[in-house]
Amino acid sequence: MIDIDFQLEPRHLEPQLERLWALSAHKLDAIELSYASERGAPVFTAAGRYQSRGWTEWTQGFQYGALILQFDATGDERFLELGRERVVARMASHLTHVGVHDHGFNNVSTYGNLLRLMGEGRIPPSRWERSFYELALSVSGAVQANRWTALGPAGGGGAGAEGSSGESGFIYSFNGPHSLFVDTIRSCRALMLSHLLGHSLHAESDRRISLAGRALTHLCATARHSVYYGEGRDAYDVRGRTAHESLFNVNDGAFRCPSTQQGYSPFSTWTRGLAWAICGFAEELELLGELPDAAFEQHGGRAHVTEVLMKAARATSDFYIESTPTCGVPYWDTGAPGLRQIERLLERPADPFNPHEPVDSSAAAIAAQGLLRLGAHLGPSGEGRRYQQAGLSVLRTLLDEPYVSLDPEHQGLLLHSVYHRPNGWDYLPPGSRTPRGEASMWGDYHLREVALYAQRLARGEPYLTFFSGIGSAGAGAAGVGGARAGASGFFGTRERSEP
Numbered sequence: 309m310i311d312i313d314f315q316l317e318p319r320h321l322e323p324q325l326e327r328l329w330a331l332s333a334h335k336l337d338a339i340e341l342s343y344a345s346e347r348g349a350p351v352f353t354a355a356g357r358y359q360s361r362g363w364t365e366w367t368q369g370f371q372y373g374a375l376i377l378q379f380d381a382t383g384d385e386r387f388l389e390l391g392r393e394r395v396v397a398r399m400a401s402h403l404t405h406v407g408v409h410d411h412g413f414n415n416v417s418t419y420g421n422l423l424r425l426m427g428e429g430r431i432p433p434s435r436w437e438r439s440f441y442e443l444a445l446s447v448s449g450a451v452q453a454n455r456w457t458a459l460g461p462a463g464g465g466g467a468g469a470e471g472s473s474g475e476s477g478f479i480y481s482f483n484g485p486h487s488l489f490v491d492t493i494r495s496c497r498a499l500m501l502s503h504l505l506g507h508s509l510h511a512e513s514d515r516r517i518s519l520a521g522r523a524l525t526h527l528c529a530t531a532r533h534s535v536y537y538g539e540g541r542d543a544y545d546v547r548g549r550t551a552h553e554s555l556f557n558v559n560d561g562a563f564r565c566p567s568t569q570q571g572y573s574p575f576s577t578w579t580r581g582l583a584w585a586i587c588g589f590a591e592e593l594e595l596l597g598e599l600p601d602a603a604f605e606q607h608g609g610r611a612h613v614t615e616v617l618m619k620a621a622r623a624t625s626d627f628y629i630e631s632t633p634t635c636g637v638p639y640w641d642t643g644a645p646g647l648r649q650i651e652r653l654l655e656r657p658a659d660p661f662n663p664h665e666p667v668d669s670s671a672a673a674i675a676a677q678g679l680l681r682l683g684a685h686l687g688p689s690g691e692g693r694r695y696q697q698a699g700l701s702v703l704r705t706l707l708d709e710p711y712v713s714l715d716p717e718h719q720g721l722l723l724h725s726v727y728h729r730p731n732g733w734d735y736l737p738p739g740s741r742t743p744r745g746e747a748s749m750w751g752d753y754h755l756r757e758v759a760l761y762a763q764r765l766a767r768g769e770p771y772l773t774f775f776s777g778i779g780s781a782g783a784g785a786a787g788v789g790g791a792r793a794g795a796s797g798f799f800g801t802r803e804r805s806e807p
Contacts, residue, residue, distance in 0.1 A: 309630050309631075309634065309654055310632050310635075310636045311656075312629070312697045313701045313704070314488075314697050315691070316701060318766035319698075322766050324565070325762065326764070327707075328707055328755075329378065329759075331713065331721060332374075332378055332721055332756060333382070333387070334719070335681040335718075335719055335721050336374060336378060339371070342719075343358055345398065348362065349366075349371060349748055349749070350371055350749055352734065352746060352749065353718070353719055353735070353746045354735035356717060356718035358719050360393055361727070361733060364410060366413050366414065367413070367748075367749040369399070369416075370413065370753035372394040372399065372747040373417030373421055373464070374752060374756055375388075375394065377753070379390075381759070381760050381763060387647065391418075391422070392422065399414065402448075403419075403448050405451070406454070406455065407482060409452070409480065409481045409489060409491075409495055410495060411448045411452035411495050412452075412494040412498045413448070413495070415445065415495065416448075416497045416774055419444040420445060423441035423778055425777075426441070426777070427776060427778055428777045429536020429777075445778075446502045447502075448502065449498040449507060449519050450502055450507060452495055452498045453499050453509045453517065456476040456478070457477050457480045457486070457488075458561075459478070459529075459556065459561035462578045474623045475530060476654040477525055477526070478492075478525070478526045480527050483553070483569070487554075488533060488534065488556070489552065489569075490530060490550050490554075490581045490585050491581060491584040491586060492530070493530050493592075494588045496526055496527055496588065496592060497775075499519040499522055500519070500595055501774070501778055503518065503520040503523070504775060504776070504778055509522070518603070520599055521603070521606060521607070526611055527588075527589075528607065528616050531589070533551070533554040533563055534581075534585065534675070535548070535549075535550055535623060535624060536548065536549045537619070542575070544576075547673070548578055548625070548626050548627025548628070549576075549627050550581050550582045551567070551568065551574060552568040552570060552574075553566065553567040553568055553569055553574075554572045572643050572645070572729075573643050573722055575643070576784045577627070577631070578641050578642070579628075579638040579642065580668055580670060580671040582627065582676035583672070583674035584672040585620065585624045586674070586675045587674050588678070589617050589621035589624065589678070590625075590685065591678070591682075591773065593614070593618060593621060593682070594681060594685055594773055596614060621678075621682050622691075624681055625682055625698075628679070629694075630683045633655075633657055634654070634656055635702075636672055636701055636702030637658045637660075637702070637706070638667065638671050638672060638675075639653075639665050639666070640665065640666050640671075644729075645665075647665050650662060660724040660744050661744055662742070663740070663741055663742060666724070666729065666743045666744060667708060667724050668725060668726040669725050669751060670725040670726070670751030670754065672702050672706055672711075673754040674750075675699075676702040676706065677757060677761060679696070679699030680695070680700065680703075680758070680761060681699075683695030683696030683697070684696060703759070703762055706722060706755055711724060713747065720751075721752040721755060722747055722752050723747055725747050725748040725750075726748075734746065743780045758771060759778055765772075
């Protein structure tokens, strides 16, 4: 169980954050100088050098989004200009990619961050540049929403109904229309941004489909099928654990069984999938206040949707806190067979150098942000404080050795990340039986993202959300997210719309 430090404040981490951004700048420069883009997007490191891995190009947005985050955190305009150039030159194909569920990862991390910075006033206003980012995000959200499996009422996609018929559904994974991935929750950001920009999906006979409606339906389907609540769903129903993949019979819409691609078992928890859920539910709870009541009418109402998402956010966050070693960094899967050989597994810090099973620091970086956001959403006392302090405690671990990479020759920023353990894709150092000492593009990006979040809190700067300054969230706003601006000190008082 995570050892939560209730005295830790964001300002206490400022020296480590400053060091992180200095390390980050050097590593970003090293990748730009040595990585050949024709090899495809960099995915993970092997012996300290970034490599590609042909599966899908889901990490390219993290590569260029990291440049934009570096500018956001440090004000170094060299990284802003480089990020802009790379996005314009190399990201267009991701906007209209109909074969993946990764639009949130690729396009919100790039076009979304650039539009957010313009909305915050960090980039000088330019009508045409803003229109370019808005058009990109509008297209991305609609393309992602069109990758849709409709389930009839018997399928029970969750609390939501896309229309008056009560039909539910989900954005399906690259495995096909039968497959719901827990990580796709973070592509709901693409749909929500497109909706906030006034866009909708137009189908046959010019039928207009609400992008917020599809996002809410997918979120509720994920909450229902990807998350367990200890309510007797099956023999392995432990509150808060997640299934990486949920399988459906597309003929009648019935849920069939849990599955996994990157975890050990359908009945254990792949911890990066758990982290995607923690972060995804928390950030969407923050967004609900930006939607009018009418957006929830076909989904059981605002209070009902909020209850569904909050139940999932709390359950997954509690499971993470209770099922992770004291330092806040999890092993790659809670059911990995070698864990039984590690004594006092949850009573001491994780050991990334053990010979039995690898840790996954990228899961910790993603989960830390989700814990911080859920805590901020609930408020700085009681349950909210527990989540906030857990997130800070995890982040403190990641900002120090052995996780942050101090080696100038290593291109990775966050060490001990794991990609695909079942497929054996991760680099094994000579003489080792388990992966260790390597980084991933998503791990590095999410460490930067949660570091930026914490830095803004430490400095009393505007609160960071993916929808800050965008669409209705930015209307009339001088700072981040309109009414959400004004974080002060440690999770200081900030006005926000309550769903």
